[in-house]
Amino acid sequence: MKKKGTPKTPFERKSGRTAGFLIFLVLTVFAASPLSAQRNPINVNLIIDSSVSLAAIKDDVTSWTCQRLDQILVQGDNVTIWSAGTQARVIYSGTISGTAEKEAAYRSIREISPSGNNPDFSGALREAAGRNGSPYDYTLLISASTAALSSVLTGPNANLLRFSRVEEFTSWRAIVVGLNMDTRVQRAAAAFFR
Numbered sequence: 001m002k003k004k005g006t007p008k009t010p011f012e013r014k015s016g017r018t019a020g021f022l023i024f025l026v027l028t029v030f031a032a033s034p035l036s037a038q039r040n041p042i043n044v045n046l047i048i049d050s051s052v053s054l055a056a057i058k059d060d061v062t063s064w065t066c067q068r069l070d071q072i073l074v075q076g077d078n079v080t081i082w083s084a085g086t087q088a089r090v091i092y093s094g095t096i097s098g099t100a101e102k103e104a105a106y107r108s109i110r111e112i113s114p115s116g117n118n119p120d121f122s123g124a125l126r127e128a129a130g131r132n133g134s135p136y137d138y139t140l141l142i143s144a145s146t147a148a149l150s151s152v153l154t155g156p157n158a159n160l161l162r163f164s165r166v167e168e169f170t171s172w173r174a175i176v177v178g179l180n181m182d183t184r185v186q187r188a189a190a191a192f193f194r
Contacts, residue, residue: 041076041095044069045128045139045179046109047121049172050083053144054114057171061142064174066106072138079105080128086116088124119143121152125160129179139177149173 046065048054054061073079073096081092092108094101121141128139141164143149152161163178 039074040136041074041078042136042138043131044072044077044079045124045131045137046079046081047084047088047124047128047139047141048082048109048112049119049121049142049144049148050085050112050114051116051119051144051148052114053148054112057144058112058114060169061144061172062110062112064169065109065140065142068140068174069105070102073102073105080131081105081108082124082127083112084119084121084124085114086118086120088120088127090127118151119148121148122160125152125177125179129160137179139179141175141177142172143175144172149175 046069048061048065069079075096075098077096079092079094079096079101080090082088083091091112092105094104096102096105121143125139125141128137131137160179161175161177165176167174167176
């Protein structure tokens with residue numbers, strides 16, 4: 001055993017540097033590896049307020065939404081986009097298998113034409129909640145005004161927004177909605193206590 005403060009031999013210095021380099025190399029390769037970023041495909045639901053309130057902020061909403069989707073989407077994700085106008089309607093539905101599908105989804109967002117005063121969030125949320133195909137859903141609702149949300153929050157479908165997180169912007173908000181969370185929590189609790 002060497003005494004503390006005794007200088008290292010050239011072999012000890014070299015092996016210490018080699019071990020450090022190997023650890024650095026392994027961590028770098030793992031961090032850059034696609035294996036560390038992979039996940040199972042999910043359902044992505046995007047509901048966009050297409051009432052006249054969207055007109056003034058459409059460019060901001062479109063830019064932010066496309067960037068967010070670009071961060072989230074991976075190959076195999078099922079994407080459904082609703083235009084929540086007077087009546088909610090699906091403007092894009094497909095499975096992401098490459099850049100062509102992503103671009104088609106982004107194009108459908110850019111082509112939304114604002115009209116009407118009351119967006120049909122309830123219809124889109126009910127339809128999104130009824131879709132099954134993946135054990136995991138990511139639902140993002142874009143609201144262009146507080147008045148647009150009040151009809152959902154005070155109506156019979158308020159429970160659809162019970163589990164949600166709101167991100168506030170200057171003139172609009174993005175709401176991540178946990179659809180069907182109560183059923184999933186009940187199932188998980190039942191499985192845990194069995």
